[in-house]
Amino acid sequence: MPSSPPAEQPVIRVRELVKRFGSQTVLNGIDLEIYPGETMVIMGGSGSGKSTLLRTIIGSHRPNGGDIELFGENICGLGEEPMNEVRKKFGILFQSGALFNSMTLAENVALPLREHTDIDPEIIDIQVKIKLELVGLREHADKYPAQISGGMKKRAGLARALALDPKVLFYDEPSAGLDPVTSAQIDQLIIALTKQLGVTSVVVTHEMDSAFTIADRMAMLDRGRMLTVNTRQWYERLRDTPQDRSENMTQDEQMIRQFLRGDPDGPLAARRSEQGYEQDLFGLTRDRVTRTPSLEPTRG
Numbered sequence: 001m002p003s004s005p006p007a008e009q010p011v012i013r014v015r016e017l018v019k020r021f022g023s024q025t026v027l028n029g030i031d032l033e034i035y036p037g038e039t040m041v042i043m044g045g046s047g048s049g050k051s052t053l054l055r056t057i058i059g060s061h062r063p064n065g066g067d068i069e070l071f072g073e074n075i076c077g078l079g080e081e082p083m084n085e086v087r088k089k090f091g092i093l094f095q096s097g098a099l100f101n102s103m104t105l106a107e108n109v110a111l112p113l114r115e116h117t118d119i120d121p122e123i124i125d126i127q128v129k130i131k132l133e134l135v136g137l138r139e140h141a142d143k144y145p146a147q148i149s150g151g152m153k154k155r156a157g158l159a160r161a162l163a164l165d166p167k168v169l170f171y172d173e174p175s176a177g178l179d180p181v182t183s184a185q186i187d188q189l190i191i192a193l194t195k196q197l198g199v200t201s202v203v204v205t206h207e208m209d210s211a212f213t214i215a216d217r218m219a220m221l222d223r224g225r226m227l228t229v230n231t232r233q234w235y236e237r238l239r240d241t242p243q244d245r246s247e248n249m250t251q252d253e254q255m256i257r258q259f260l261r262g263d264p265d266g267p268l269a270a271r272r273s274e275q276g277y278e279q280d281l282f283g284l285t286r287d288r289v290t291r292t293p294s295l296e297p298t299r300g
Helices: 050-057 080-087 105-116 121-134 150-161 180-197 208-214 232-239 251-261 267-274 277-282
Strands: 012-021 024-034 039-043 065-070 090-093 168-172 200-204 217-222 225-231
Touching: 012 050, 024 039, 024 050, 024 225, 039 050, 039 180, 039 208, 050 065, 050 168, 050 200, 090 150, 105 121, 105 150, 121 150, 150 180, 168 180, 180 200, 180 208, 200 208, 208 232, 217 232, 217 251, 225 232, 225 251, 232 251, 251 267
Parallel strands: 039 200, 039 217, 090 168, 168 200
Antiparallel strands: 012 024, 012 065, 217 225
16 A cells, blocks of 8 residues: 655645657556655666656656646646746756766856856855765866766766755666666765755666665556555565565565566566567567576586
């Protein structure tokens, strides 16, 4: 069952959201509420619609139906100028960091301040140093993106997302392409910034270790529909449910459990089989597709 929502008003409210690309419905009747100061993790497999949901919430995609409220304002149908005013209240960390390669890290972080404020250059320089210090990059301010690692690029992108002191931070696959140690460092940075700055964090990911580390609540998408929104603890109990007790779960709960655990067998795998997935790939029936390694191990 969904968790009881907090008593305060949500900073983001999505109601019956529909998004289509041509004849394909990517989001189908999505409901979601996100509250001040929490970290909401949105997860799902490839093609589930999680990235489309993020881009629709931030106004990059126009919905085909439903409503999206940010900070109490319905953004559906807003013109570009009013939408830009709303965008000043949130920051976005893209998968790649999306830094400008011709600019130093300091110049990248300063760009939103120069574009959207009338702050004196001296104050901008101070703000840039503060934001870079928050992500541990102040000493690298004069470096260019080509001179730093992938994890540092993510942190620099986060510093830029913080430039205008947003109320909400959106993260699109923050751990993508990072090694486990760097990924864990990004997780701890998200937690620290959420606590220190009191921002609301919305994180799109399919990395389960990261999700269970940072989340207050979690939302699971499948084929454009919302399976459930609940607390991290609820998802942990579902993940840890023994196999012999999982048969009493609903179909949706079984799908969520399989996804959380990364199990090869379950309703998600069965659904692919019913669609003839293996037949399309290999020209074989299911009982002829082996689940053993194709190569014998070389170590005894």
